[in-house]
Amino acid sequence: MLLWGMLSLRVALENGSSFFYGLGIMETNNTTLSYLPVGIFGAVMGLTGLAVAWRLAHLHFGVPLWISQAIGVAAIAVFVALMLAYGVKAYAGWDAVRAEFQHPIASNLFGTPMISLLLLPLVLADYSLALARLSWLLGAVGMTTLAWVIVLRWLTLRQTATHIAPAWIVPVVGMLDVPLAVPALQWQGLHEVMVFGLAVGLFFAVPLFTLIFQRLALEEALPAPLQPSLLILVAPFAVGFSAYVTTTGHIDLFAQALYMLMLFVLAVLLGRLRHLPQCSPFRVSWWAASFPLAASAGAAIRYAGQAANPVADAIALLLLAIASVTIVAFLAQTLGGVARGRLKALA
Numbered sequence: 208m209l210l211w212g213m214l215s216l217r218v219a220l221e222n223g224s225s226f227f228y229g230l231g232i233m234e235t236n237n238t239t240l241s242y243l244p245v246g247i248f249g250a251v252m253g254l255t256g257l258a259v260a261w262r263l264a265h266l267h268f269g270v271p272l273w274i275s276q277a278i279g280v281a282a283i284a285v286f287v288a289l290m291l292a293y294g295v296k297a298y299a300g301w302d303a304v305r306a307e308f309q310h311p312i313a314s315n316l317f318g319t320p321m322i323s324l325l326l327l328p329l330v331l332a333d334y335s336l337a338l339a340r341l342s343w344l345l346g347a348v349g350m351t352t353l354a355w356v357i358v359l360r361w362l363t364l365r366q367t368a369t370h371i372a373p374a375w376i377v378p379v380v381g382m383l384d385v386p387l388a389v390p391a392l393q394w395q396g397l398h399e400v401m402v403f404g405l406a407v408g409l410f411f412a413v414p415l416f417t418l419i420f421q422r423l424a425l426e427e428a429l430p431a432p433l434q435p436s437l438l439i440l441v442a443p444f445a446v447g448f449s450a451y452v453t454t455t456g457h458i459d460l461f462a463q464a465l466y467m468l469m470l471f472v473l474a475v476l477l478g479r480l481r482h483l484p485q486c487s488p489f490r491v492s493w494w495a496a497s498f499p500l501a502a503s504a505g506a507a508i509r510y511a512g513q514a515a516n517p518v519a520d521a522i523a524l525l526l527l528a529i530a531s532v533t534i535v536a537f538l539a540q541t542l543g544g545v546a547r548g549r550l551k552a553l554a
Contacts, residue, residue: 240296241303242554246374246492248289248319250541253497253534254282255326260505260527267512268524279330286323293320311370315357318378321350322498328388340392347385347400354379354407371422372429373439374495376415380443383408383450390453401454408450412443431487435496437476444469445502449509458513466510470522473503477529489540491554497537500530 261275297304307313324346328339357378385404389397419440423429429437448465452458480496504526511519544553 240292241300242551243292243296244313244316244491244554245293245304245307246313246316246319246495247554248286248293248323249316249494249497250537251282251286251289251323252319252326253494253501253537254278254285255323255330256498256501256505257530257534258282259326259329260501260508260530263505263508263512264523264527267508268520276333279333282330283327286327290320311366312372312374314360315372315374315377316495318350318353318381321346321353322377322381322384325350325384325388329391332388332391336393339388340394343388343392347404350378350381350385354382358411368422368426371418371426372433373419373436375419376412376439376442379411380408380415380446383412383443383446386450386454387446398454401450405447405450405454408443409447412447416440416443431483432490432492434480434483434487435493437480438473438496438499440476441469441473441499441503444472445499445506448506449502452509458510463510466506469503469506473499473526489537489544489553491541491550493540494537497530497534500526500533504530 258275258279261270261278262272264270265272265275308317324342327346328343331339331342382404385408386401389401423437428434444465448462448469451462451465455462504523507519507523507526511523541550541553544550
């Protein structure tokens with residue numbers, strides 16, 4: 208995984224320019240790494256979520272712990288590599304970053320590095336509690352600030368139906384990720400912060416899900432490279448379940464309802480996307496699907512731990528297998544693109 212990050216940076220530095228074609232931003236300059244989308248941090252989210260899911264599988268099913276540890280180390284390595292790469296992009300051509308942040312869809316994906324910072328402490332706490340706390344603090348402040356900016360923008364600027372996309376969920380409903388790592392930080396007095404993240408995330412999930420569902424039902428379909436981002440619609444229920452259980456400390460009727468909604472929405476979307484690999488080539492934007500799948504697997508294993516019945520166990524194992532196979536496939540496609548010098552085309 209570290210090799211992937213190093214190769215990504217090397218290939219990017221050699222290949223140079225163009226911009227964020229996957230989300231429709233016009234080419235603006237020829238600066239180094241200008242084509243690298245901020246949404247690529249979805250890979251860190253997916254790997255970290257998968258590491259957490261495998262750790263829960265270790266606790267509930269007794270699978271080897273080293274699987275979770277290896278995925279967690281890979282997530283850290285990828286995050287460092289992508290931070291360096293995107294830093295090069297920002298340094299070499301700030302106009303490209305500004306244009307990306309002003310884009311009505313791409314701007315929402317600036318939540319992916321913030322969420323990565325919120326999730327990584329779940330892995331970092333095993334190695335350095337101070338580093339885990341720093342990562343969470345940066346992520347919590349950054350996520351809250353971004354949510355405020357994006358909501359203010361929605362209320363200030365007129366939006367169009369065609370700009371409404373699943374990515375809109377990321378910067379505000381992403382507040383649900385704030386509580387997840389708090390128990391691992393061993394910090395006292397953060398319960399109100401956990402409730403704050405949970406409340407903001409759940410409240411905005413309702414109107415945003417409704418808006419996105421209406422847009423998908425009544426407007427033209429999303430472009431093929433963005434179709435996997437439909438799985439982001441699972442996140443409010445999967446992450447909402449885990450955030451609620453982490454904050455309250457138990458699985459009650461509301462948590463069960465979130466879990467059941469997660470299963471239904473996931474089944475619908477997997478049915479909707481079942482033919483996508485055959486009709487559309489892989490793009491970096493597909494990584495947007497990785498975290499919702501990993502989060503669903505983690506939520507299912509957490510639920511199975513309390514349900515204690517074979518059906519819940521079977522669902523948890525199935526979702527863990529789907530998430531693992533999907534993320535391995537995305538990784539293989541990305542590594543293959545890097546090896547062939549096609550990272551720019553995949554972006």
